[in-house]
Amino acid sequence: MRIECIAIGTELLTTRRIDTNSVWLGERLASLGLGFHRKTAVGDIRRDLAELCREALTRSDLIITTGGLGPTFDDFTKEIFAEILGADLVEDTRCRADMVAFYAARNRVPPQVNFKQALIPAGAEPLRNPVGTAPGVWWQDPPGHRGVRIAMLPGVPREMKRMWEEGVEPRLLPLAGRGVHTLRMVVAGVPESNLDERTREVRERHGHLDWTILANLTQVELLARGPDPAELEAARADFEPVLGADLVSVGDGNLEDAVLEALKLRGETLAVAESMSGGLLASRLTAIPGASEAFLGGATVYTVRAKAALLGLDPAWLETVGTVSAACAAALADAVRRRLGATWALGICGNAGPGAEGGAPVGTVFLALAGPTGTEVRSPTLVGDRAEVQLRSTALALDLLRRAMASAR
Amino acid sequence: MRIECIAIGTELLTTRRIDTNSVWLGERLASLGLGFHRKTAVGDIRRDLAELCREALTRSDLIITTGGLGPTFDDFTKEIFAEILGADLVEDTRCRADMVAFYAARNRVPPQVNFKQALIPAGAEPLRNPVGTAPGVWWQDPPGHRGVRIAMLPGVPREMKRMWEEGVEPRLLPLAGRGVHTLRMVVAGVPESNLDERTREVRERHGHLDWTILANLTQVELLARGPDPAELEAARADFEPVLGADLVSVGDGNLEDAVLEALKLRGETLAVAESMSGGLLASRLTAIPGASEAFLGGATVYTVRAKAALLGLDPAWLETVGTVSAACAAALADAVRRRLGATWALGICGNAGPGAEGGAPVGTVFLALAGPTGTEVRSPTLVGDRAEVQLRSTALALDLLRRAMASAR
Numbered sequence: 094m095r096i097e098c099i100a101i102g103t104e105l106l107t108t109r110r111i112d113t114n115s116v117w118l119g120e121r122l123a124s125l126g127l128g129f130h131r132k133t134a135v136g137d138i139r140r141d142l143a144e145l146c147r148e149a150l151t152r153s154d155l156i157i158t159t160g161g162l163g164p165t166f167d168d169f170t171k172e173i174f175a176e177i178l179g180a181d182l183v184e185d186t187r188c189r190a191d192m193v194a195f196y197a198a199r200n201r202v203p204p205q206v207n208f209k210q211a212l213i214p215a216g217a218e219p220l221r222n223p224v225g226t227a228p229g230v231w232w233q234d235p236p237g238h239r240g241v242r243i244a245m246l247p248g249v250p251r252e253m254k255r256m257w258e259e260g261v262e263p264r265l266l267p268l269a270g271r272g273v274h275t276l277r278m279v280v281a282g283v284p285e286s287n288l289d290e291r292t293r294e295v296r297e298r299h300g301h302l303d304w305t306i307l308a309n310l311t312q313v314e315l316l317a318r319g320p321d322p323a324e325l326e327a328a329r330a331d332f333e334p335v336l337g338a339d340l341v342s343v344g345d346g347n348l349e350d351a352v353l354e355a356l357k358l359r360g361e362t363l364a365v366a367e368s369m370s371g372g373l374l375a376s377r378l379t380a381i382p383g384a385s386e387a388f389l390g391g392a393t394v395y396t397v398r399a400k401a402a403l404l405g406l407d408p409a410w411l412e413t414v415g416t417v418s419a420a421c422a423a424a425l426a427d428a429v430r431r432r433l434g435a436t437w438a439l440g441i442c443g444n445a446g447p448g449a450e451g452g453a454p455v456g457t458v459f460l461a462l463a464g465p466t467g468t469e470v471r472s473p474t475l476v477g478d479r480a481e482v483q484l485r486s487t488a489l490a491l492d493l494l495r496r497a498m499a500s501a502r
Numbered sequence: 503m504r505i506e507c508i509a510i511g512t513e514l515l516t517t518r519r520i521d522t523n524s525v526w527l528g529e530r531l532a533s534l535g536l537g538f539h540r541k542t543a544v545g546d547i548r549r550d551l552a553e554l555c556r557e558a559l560t561r562s563d564l565i566i567t568t569g570g571l572g573p574t575f576d577d578f579t580k581e582i583f584a585e586i587l588g589a590d591l592v593e594d595t596r597c598r599a600d601m602v603a604f605y606a607a608r609n610r611v612p613p614q615v616n617f618k619q620a621l622i623p624a625g626a627e628p629l630r631n632p633v634g635t636a637p638g639v640w641w642q643d644p645p646g647h648r649g650v651r652i653a654m655l656p657g658v659p660r661e662m663k664r665m666w667e668e669g670v671e672p673r674l675l676p677l678a679g680r681g682v683h684t685l686r687m688v689v690a691g692v693p694e695s696n697l698d699e700r701t702r703e704v705r706e707r708h709g710h711l712d713w714t715i716l717a718n719l720t721q722v723e724l725l726a727r728g729p730d731p732a733e734l735e736a737a738r739a740d741f742e743p744v745l746g747a748d749l750v751s752v753g754d755g756n757l758e759d760a761v762l763e764a765l766k767l768r769g770e771t772l773a774v775a776e777s778m779s780g781g782l783l784a785s786r787l788t789a790i791p792g793a794s795e796a797f798l799g800g801a802t803v804y805t806v807r808a809k810a811a812l813l814g815l816d817p818a819w820l821e822t823v824g825t826v827s828a829a830c831a832a833a834l835a836d837a838v839r840r841r842l843g844a845t846w847a848l849g850i851c852g853n854a855g856p857g858a859e860g861g862a863p864v865g866t867v868f869l870a871l872a873g874p875t876g877t878e879v880r881s882p883t884l885v886g887d888r889a890e891v892q893l894r895s896t897a898l899a900l901d902l903l904r905r906a907m908a909s910a911r
Contacts, residue, residue: 104716106538107727109525116518129515130550133542137714141539148557165698165715204695224885251886305517316517364808371788372781375802379780382856382888390808392801393784399773399799402841403812432811447791479791 094268095130096122097153099145101160101170102248103136114159114246114253121257123318126270137167146173150238157261160248162227164207170245171230175214178235182212185219188228195226220244220260225252231264276302276317276325278332279341281348281492285313295335299328310481311488312341312348338499341492349377352491355498356387361436363494365391366404366425368416368442369458374487389433394425404428415453417444419470422459430463437497438463439490443475445482456482460490462497469493503677504539505531506562508554510569510579511657512545523568523655523662530666535679535729546576555582559647566670569657571636573616579654580639584623587644591621594628597637604635629653629669634661640673685711685726685734687741688750690757690901694722704744708737719890720897721750721757747908750901758786761900764907765796770845772903774800775813775834777825777851778867783896798842803834813837824862826853828879831868839872846906847872848899852884854891865891869899871906878902 098119100112115132122128130153135145142161149156161170175182188211196203203226210227213219216236220229230245244261246253280288285308292315296304302325303318317328329343342351356363365374372393378384394400397416401408406424414420425440443458444450456475461468473489475482507528509521524541531537539562544550551570558565570579584591597620605612612635619636622628625645629638639654653670655662689697694717701724705713711734712727726737738752751760765772774783781802787793803809806825810817815833823829834849852867853859865884870877882898884891 103712103714104725106528106541107532107714108716108725109529110716111520111522111525113520116520119515120518123516130547131542131544131554132515133540135540138539144561145540152553164695166702167714204699206699207695251890303516305513305519307513307517307519318516365802367781370785371793372776372784372800372802373788375781375804376779376785379782379802379804380889380892384780385804388804390802390804390812391781392812393774393781393788393799395784395788395794395797395799399842402843403799403801433808434811480789483789 094127094155095153096127096155096157097149098129098132099149099156099158100132100134100248101137101142101158102134103138103167105134106136112159114248114250117250117254118157118159118257121262123273123275125262125265125268126272126320127265127268137161137169139169139173142170143173143177147177150177150235150241154240155242155244155265157244157246159246159253162210162229162245162247164204164210164227171212171214174230174232174235174243174245178214178237180214180216180236183215184208184211185213185228188213188219188221191221191228192226217243220246220256222247222252222256223259224255225249227252229256229260231260233264271320273318273320274322274325276329276343277345278315278329278336278343279347279351280313280315280336280339281311281341281488281495283313283339284308288313288315292332292335295328295331298331299324302328310477310484338496341495348488348491348495350381352495352498353378353381353384353387355495356437359498361498362387362389362433364389364429364433364435364438366429366438366440367391367393368395368400368421368425369445370441370483370487370490371395373483374439374441374490377487377491389435392429400425404432417442417450417453417457417459419459419461419472422461423463423468423470426461426463427468436465437494439494441486441490443482443486445479445486447479458482458486458489460486460493462490462493464497464501466501503536503564503679504562505536505564505566506558507538507541508558508565508567509541509543509657510546510551510567511543512547512576514543515545521568523657523659526659526663527566527568527666530671532682534671534674534677535681536674536677537682546570546578548578548582551579552582552586556586559586559644559650563649564651564653564674566653566655568655568662571619571638571654571656573613573619573636580621580623583639583641583644583652583654587623587646589623589625589645592624593617593620594622594637597622597628600630600637601635626652629655629665631656631661631665632668633664634658636661638665638669640669680729682727682729683731683734685738685752686754687724687738687745687752688756688760689722689724689745689748690720690750690897690904692722692748693717697722697724701741701744704737704740707740708733711737719886719893747905750904757897757900757904759790761904761907762787762790762793762796764904765846768907770907771796771798771842773798773838773842773844773847775838775847775849776800776802777804777809777830777834778854779850779892779896779899780804782892783848783850783899786896786900798844801838809834813841826851826859826862826866826868828868828870828881831870832872832877832879835870835872836877845874846903848903850895850899852891852895854888854895856888867891867895867898869895869902871899871902873906873910875910
């Protein structure tokens with residue numbers, strides 16, 4: 094079964110907007126033992142989209158499109174397919190009623206232009222959109238293309254996902270192969286190349302699994318894919334001794350999930366005081382549901398005034414030691430730990446750029462961990478632009494706490 | 503001139519790895535007045551890649567590939583094109599010498615398998631790789647395809663970029679069109695469909711510009727592209743009265759840039775107190791270089807304990823009014839404004855989900871703005887998952903402040 098994905102939107106070609114829908118769809122297909130043979134991004138240009146749709150009909154058994162279902166002048170996915178396949182667009186009364194109800198729930202009436210969204214190609218079925226106004230389309234065996242299936246989904250990720258889960262996946266179940274299973278191991282504090290070398294022997298021992306190493310700014314992921322869960326489990330068991338304390342977790346979570354999980358298990362709490370990272374660490378933690386069970390909160394003390402007002406640090410003393418210093422980081426962690434009565438506290442200061450600050454070159458970072466047995470400070474030098482230095486500093490801080498908890502076990 | 507991009511690598515179809523090379527290439531093309539009509543990701547599968555290359559030769563004037571130039575068994579971009587076009591692969595002595603020199607500089611000799619990389623299709627030119635071992639290929643007027651150009655580049659971004667700059671861009675200069683200019687207008691507080699309707703007339707008046715409306719969770723962008731800066735300037739002038747106070751900014755910046763810019767112009771300062779958004783608002787502001795000139799800092803008061811310890815709120819009083827309430831949001835803003843001595847302060851509380859909290863359904867949000875003339879609270883109900891509710895709440899808070907500053911002008 095050949096499946097292709099078509100992401101529609103000029104912004105995907107001309108701006109930094111990236112098609113992330115197809116990544117999510119690829120994972121869902123893998124869980125059904127299916128996968129894309131290609132994915133294409135194309136603009137809101139009639140000629141280009143029509144050319145691509147025509148080709149896709151000749152080479153693929155399932156065509157999944159995202160985007161171009163909205164109410165505006167440059168939304169015409171349904172029109173193009175209807176035109177190519179010689180079908181009329183017909184208003185679907187249920188879609189129209191859904192749309193009116195959607196607006197009514199918000200005390201509004203649909204703008205006239207929106208009714209275009211209730212048009213569905215004759216012979217196709219609408220896919221309901223429970224979280225938006227644009228219905229999708231499921232078109233099986235369109236004229237002249239027996240055996241072909243077309244799923245037209247919205248470009249808005251939240252709408253696309255719900256429609257896939259409720260409308261498309263159930264229709265694909267009869268076609269699903271043996272599901273592909275994934276073993277995902279998250280590692281922190283180790284460069285990708287080191288991980289590649291250290292794990293080569295074990296990967297070769299499990300050579301008929303499909304291996305990938307994916308590094309980003311906060312962690313490295315080792316992925317293995319294969320049809321047999323027992324084989325993946327055996328690979329995991331072989332990996333654990335090789336990775337040791339560098340292994341953050343196995344499964345879906347990331348570094349921040351692992352830290353919150355460990356805190357909850359120990360019945361301990363965390364507070365943070367962030368200068369350079371400006372709230373990013375708190376934000377990464379509070380992105381996780383239930384974070385408040387272990388994360389108490391923190392202070393974003395981006396200025397001396399804030400360090401004084403929220404944490405009681407003495408401006409004159411800060412002037413002496415410098416706001417980019419080990420002493421400052423330690424004072425941040427100690428103060429926020431004391432104020433919030435937390436078991437642990439992390440303090441971050443440094444210079445993320447773009448310019449040098451108080452003599453500290455860009456990339457200078459001080460990370461402090463205050464805990465039951467004292468306060469320790471690390472001072473890595475980070476490479477990258479402002480966003481990278483901020484993000485990596487939060488990852489290193491979390492990893493510092495993770496390792497401290499693991500060794501204090 | 504029709505240009506397409508082909509990104510080669512199975513990891514682009516089966517993992518979360520995303521093709522960012524084509525985003526970079528798209529920007530470089532735009533600076534030459536050129537652009538992609540489509541971009542495709544395909545796996546390291548001979549049949550799939552050959553099918554795609556064959557098609558591309560029939561529809562595009564310039565084909566840019568990334569990936570598949572390495573030494574391993576699944577690198578075969580050059581072979582595929584050579585096969586399709588009926589050309590032999592011939593070892594290029596200079597490429598071989600470059601490779602030997604590259605390894606010699608690292609006190610090594612090239613592995614035998616690497617010499618495959620020095621093979622170039624007969625009739626094509628090698629593109630030197632100053633930062634890696636795989637040369638690229640420039641193939642102009644390949645057999646049977648007069649007027650077609652193929653650029654085969656490595657998949658490693660650093661190598662791809664250098665090769666583009668040194669080998670490909672100079673060859674494209676004679677074909678470059680008039681650079682394309684972009685007018686970007688950022689709008690907040692307005693749904694995309696409203697903007698579409700309100701701006702239709704002006705867009706039609708400037709109909710030979712290329713229009714795109716790009717909505718995300720925090721703002722809507724109106725983009726116009728065209729060759730003539732004067733025409734874009736005329737469009738901007740026509741838009742301003744239509745958009746009125748909804749227009750956040752013109753140019754590169756986003757909502758948070760506009761807010762910081764306005765604060766700096768007025769010599770005013772901002773502090774934030776975040777419960778539900780957990781540091782995200784602070785993090786968005788401090789992502790911008792120079793934020794500390796106007797953003798003093800804030801408190802991430804995710805728990806009652808933090809609200810008491812960092813902002814001096816009375817836990818018993820919080821218990822009475824509830825931590826998801828207008829009174830709580832106002833108290834957060836007032837307290838952090840007073841503590842930090844800021845001109846303005848934003849307070850955010852609510853329930854981002856997943857579960858109901860203290861009787862407040864998911865999506866309930868209270869946003870408070872405290873300023874020189876008092877404190878106001880808004881209570882929008884937001885739709886979406888946890889991350890979306892958190893992000894949208896920070897955008898609405900920023901927009902509340904932006905509008906207050908504009909009307910207090």
